[in-house]
Amino acid sequence: MSDTRITLPHWDELATLADDALPLLPTALLIARDEYPELDPAAYERLLQAHADHLRVEVDATREWPLKIAAINHHLFNEVGYSGNNDEYYDPRNSYLNEVFERRLGNPISLAMVQIEVARRLGLPLEGISFPGHFLVRLPVDDGVLIMDPFNGGRPLGVDELRERARTNLGGQAPDDSVLAQILDPAPHRAILMRMLRNLYGVYAERGEWDRAARSADRVLKLAPEQADAVRDRGLAYLQLEHLAGARADLARYLKMEPEASDAASIRDRLVELGGERPKLH
Incomplete structure (x- = not known):
């Protein structure tokens, strides 16, 4: 056996x-x-x-x-x-x-x-x-x-x-x-698992199940802590859950990681609405 x-x-x-x-x-x-x-x-x-x-x-x-x-x-x-x-x-x-x-x-x-x-x-x-x-x-x-x-x-x-x-x-x-x-290059195990979790994030965000969406983004970060999109996604989910301190921390970190991102302006506006200091550009 x-x-x-x-x-x-x-x-x-x-x-x-x-x-x-x-x-x-x-x-x-x-x-x-x-x-x-x-x-x-x-x-x-x-x-x-x-x-x-x-x-x-x-x-x-x-x-x-x-x-x-x-x-x-x-x-x-x-x-x-x-x-x-x-x-x-x-x-x-x-x-x-x-x-x-x-x-x-x-x-x-x-x-x-x-x-x-x-x-x-x-x-x-x-x-x-x-x-x-x-x-x-x-x-x-x-x-x-x-x-x-x-x-x-x-x-x-x-x-x-x-x-x-x-x-x-x-x-x-x-x-x-x-x-x-x-x-067509082979995907490493980490990339496969992260893609699975991103799929879950997308499904749960579409359904408005923000606790599960936040969890899915957090699990991506357990696999790869420097994934900027997962930091942003968790912050946006925290925002929906009214976990404002977590949202501020994640969205500010995202802007530091990706200051030239295509969504940087909208994320900065979110931070201002949250009462956070507008991140300085260098």
Whole structure:
């Protein structure tokens, strides 16, 4: 029987870890535990291991990596039934891995995590891509990389489609080969987890659930304390919660970090309204 123990990290230690030492699954479950304090991490480790164990004989007997990942995708997306939640794309449950495992529904980044974790247990170095607008995954193959869309059943994507998808999120400008290659670089674990938290911030801010929005921004700062946008976002959430001291501190810090930001003038006006001293420009 495989060992299903899993230890979640502590929030206060995450900023000190190098990207390659930051555990993806345990930290994603740590994010979920904020909303679901009673979740059992070992249950989801067992579930992932069961997916991998079911596939192991077939995957080990297959030589080519594209065929291995095709078998994994078929099992996860066709047999088990993981799928993108098109009907309720902005449901926050799509970003919490325990809910994704239970409901078999997720958004691009959470489904990518499931795909990555199963593939890695089977020896395939599947990686995430912080593609603009829609998170993707990549697998090295002999002649390059295979790019797939976990939100749509792991469907492979060709260069023309990737270029078109990028264009719609880059102001209508289609990326050339060098820019597209940079976009397709693998995302470090920290970047993946921060993107998940930013998604949650956006969902909760849109819903007016400012306590959860503030928490999401605060968790980004636990991963990367110098993220100016998260400092601003937490400050704006604090403002909505009437935590005025926290709002003043965060918004003033944001302006010191990003004095030339496109929203700097509006943030300065907010600070004046809060009774804070207008930050001096240098």
